[in-house]
Amino acid sequence: MAEMVLETRDLTVRFGGHVAVNGVSTGFRRGELTAIVGPNGAGKTTFFNLISGQIAATRGRVLLGGADISRKSAADRTRLGIGRGFQMTNLFPDLSVYENVRLAVQAQQRKGGRILRLAEADDKMRDRTVAVLDRVQMGPEAAKPVSTLSHGDQRKLEVAMLIALDPAIYMFDEPTAGMSPDDAPVVLDLIAALAQDRRKCILLVEHKMDVIGALADRIIVLHNGTLVADGDPAAVMASDIVQEAYMGRRRADV
Amino acid sequence: MILKLLSGDRPGSVLLSLILLAILVALAGAPFLFDGTRALDTAARICVFIVLVASYDLLLGYTGIVSFAHTIFFGFGAYGVALSALHLGRGFDALIVGAGAGALAAAALAAVIGLFSLRVRAIFFAMITLAVASAVAVLVSQLSALTGGEDGLTYLIPKALTAAARYGEIPTVTLPWPGADPLTLGGQRITGKIVNYYVIFSGALILILFLLRVVNSPFGRVLQAIRENDFRAEAIGYRVVSYRIAVTVLSAVVASLAGALFAIWLRYVGPDTVLSFEIMIDILLMVVIGGMGTIYGAVIGAVVLLLAQNYLKDLMETAAAGLGDIPLAADLLNPDRWLLWLGVLFVLSVYFFPAGIVGRLRRSRT
Ligand SMILES: Nc1ncnc2c1ncn2[C@@H]1O[C@H](COP(=O)(O)OP(=O)(O)O)[C@@H](O)[C@H]1O
Ligand SMILES: [Mg+2]
Numbered sequence A: 001m002a003e004m005v006l007e008t009r010d011l012t013v014r015f016g017g018h019v020a021v022n023g024v025s026t027g028f029r030r031g032e033l034t035a036i037v038g039p040n041g042a043g044k045t046t047f048f049n050l051i052s053g054q055i056a057a058t059r060g061r062v063l064l065g066g067a068d069i070s071r072k073s074a075a076d077r078t079r080l081g082i083g084r085g086f087q088m089t090n091l092f093p094d095l096s097v098y099e100n101v102r103l104a105v106q107a108q109q110r111k112g113g114r115i116l117r118l119a120e121a122d123d124k125m126r127d128r129t130v131a132v133l134d135r136v137q138m139g140p141e142a143a144k145p146v147s148t149l150s151h152g153d154q155r156k157l158e159v160a161m162l163i164a165l166d167p168a169i170y171m172f173d174e175p176t177a178g179m180s181p182d183d184a185p186v187v188l189d190l191i192a193a194l195a196q197d198r199r200k201c202i203l204l205v206e207h208k209m210d211v212i213g214a215l216a217d218r219i220i221v222l223h224n225g226t227l228v229a230d231g232d233p234a235a236v237m238a239s240d241i242v243q244e245a246y247m248g249r250r251r252a253d254v
Numbered sequence B: 001m002i003l004k005l006l007s008g009d010r011p012g013s014v015l016l017s018l019i020l021l022a023i024l025v026a027l028a029g030a031p032f033l034f035d036g037t038r039a040l041d042t043a044a045r046i047c048v049f050i051v052l053v054a055s056y057d058l059l060l061g062y063t064g065i066v067s068f069a070h071t072i073f074f075g076f077g078a079y080g081v082a083l084s085a086l087h088l089g090r091g092f093d094a095l096i097v098g099a100g101a102g103a104l105a106a107a108a109l110a111a112v113i114g115l116f117s118l119r120v121r122a123i124f125f126a127m128i129t130l131a132v133a134s135a136v137a138v139l140v141s142q143l144s145a146l147t148g149g150e151d152g153l154t155y156l157i158p159k160a161l162t163a164a165a166r167y168g169e170i171p172t173v174t175l176p177w178p179g180a181d182p183l184t185l186g187g188q189r190i191t192g193k194i195v196n197y198y199v200i201f202s203g204a205l206i207l208i209l210f211l212l213r214v215v216n217s218p219f220g221r222v223l224q225a226i227r228e229n230d231f232r233a234e235a236i237g238y239r240v241v242s243y244r245i246a247v248t249v250l251s252a253v254v255a256s257l258a259g260a261l262f263a264i265w266l267r268y269v270g271p272d273t274v275l276s277f278e279i280m281i282d283i284l285l286m287v288v289i290g291g292m293g294t295i296y297g298a299v300i301g302a303v304v305l306l307l308a309q310n311y312l313k314d315l316m317e318t319a320a321a322g323l324g325d326i327p328l329a330a331d332l333l334n335p336d337r338w339l340l341w342l343g344v345l346f347v348l349s350v351y352f353f354p355a356g357i358v359g360r361l362r363r364s365r366t
Helices: A044-052 A074-079 A097-108 A123-135 A151-165 A184-196 A209-215 A233-238 A240-247 B014-028 B036-063 B070-088 B092-117 B122-142 B192-215 B218-235 B240-266 B271-275 B277-290 B296-322 B327-332 B335-352 B356-363
Strands: A004-015 A018-029 A033-037 A059-064 A082-084 A169-173 A201-205 A218-223 A226-231 B166-169 B173-175 B183-185 B189-191
Touching (some): A018 A218, A018 A226, A033 A044, A033 A209, A044 A074, A044 A082, A074 A082, A097 A123, A097 A151, A151 A169, A151 A184, A169 A184, A184 A209, A209 A233, A218 A240, A226 A233, B014 B296, B036 B070, B036 B192, B036 B218, B036 B240, B036 B277, B036 B296, B070 B092, B070 B122, B070 B271, B092 B240, B166 B192, B277 B296, B277 B335, B296 B356
Parallel strands (some): A033 A201, A082 A169, A169 A201
Antiparallel strands (some): A004 A018, A004 A059, A218 A226, B166 B189, B173 B183
């Protein structure tokens, strides 16, 4: 079995009296797409935040390639190869679609410190930006300000930003939430294509069981912040705990 | 070529381009286009304030950082030049050393303020800058042995830059205007004062072109990303705090250079001319009226407000005299009320142009 590229050890965070993620120890391999499921408020997004550094753990560690990154900033974790996508659309609203992607490309190419060159004159950045926009089929939208995009296009752009970062580890947090049946397959196809790359490790929070069934190599289940099941999709989906957890579900996270 | 000098930053509206061009021509030809020392003094102040306000725009408009310490950095440059001119003598080397020392001091103080306060909430940074600004102002008035206290410092600059130096005369050119009165250009003596003006003008021009380059560079784009969504900027791998500190230092250095130019022009520095809180308010007004996050807005804001401050009083005097018979109107236009009218102008401009004059002009383009 391939070694773990990303691991969590006893990862825990407490908000006041509420333990949102509770002692989660697990690991993720290259070439593996892991679906993370659980009801609303189970702690999936918080688990992501702990891994990508948006919040600090109360207890426990995050290891990347065996090295402890628990004390590193979100920016540094991204630079180390953790690409984090957000459940709530989280873009640069007054900038154009092109500029949003270009900023991610620029970050990936480590060019943010250049102060006397022109951002627009860099062919390498432009070519990569155009390629990424093509890949999410958003070329025609390039010049639009993000705030004028439909929800579906904003979600696609969210995925484009991640692709632009070219991370070793992709973290998708409900990438198709609220998307129309027309738009969702575009995003899911992209994720499926990424999953073909055996060097990439993909974490996917998703509710739709058919999607998970089609994409996931493995499922882990969070419930009240605790990891309650972990295994191959068919077995986990058939388990009592998942049946129970999903019986009560009424609506997708917002 | 021009676009390259502007770092590809198109003004984005024909009217705006024309206004900017008119300002450039007026400032470039100020010694010959306008009569009198007061006009030249106003032009020099405009050059200095354009740079000062644009450097503040880098902070507020581009990065979304609110600082009240900008005049302190302006003051550092001005006092740097004043002190070195006083102690190192009347040479150009003293001016350069003074400007350099002022810039270094500004950079160091900005870095310290940034390191200690930019990690935390934005409001905290604003409060720290307010405290530092008051502390420096108090310090400058207390350390009167060094700074001249409230009286400030008067010093000599190289003779080549003063009115005492004569460089000849511009030949008179009469433009035959068909039908109308002939327009006469030239005829003035070229003095060191005019050379001094061109030092200020070129310094300002270079600094503005530099700022345009900065805001269109990859670094400048990160600043805008931070303004739009600092959380996401961090999440795609930009160390937001480092960028905030870097831009605070950069804008402090440019402000200090504006201060150095001002000191070379005035041959006097004092708390009221370079450090006062009123100047800080003026900077804020100029950047808001002109339009934040555009650099060009700083240019227009500085021109509009300085012209208003310098000439509104005169204009009202003339108007009040003209309306001498109508009691209420004359009273309203009493020159002592100029500040009131300035306030009215400000409120109107913010109400009608919330994105500033530049924002308004750009919007009406399509
Ligand atoms: N910053 C926070 N402060 C306090 N409570 C939080 C915070 N973030 C998340 N929570 C709480 O932690 C729990 C888990 O939330 P979340 O991770 O968003 O769940 P999920 O993504 O699985 O729906 C919820 O009860 C939520 O209210
Ligand atoms: Mg969630």
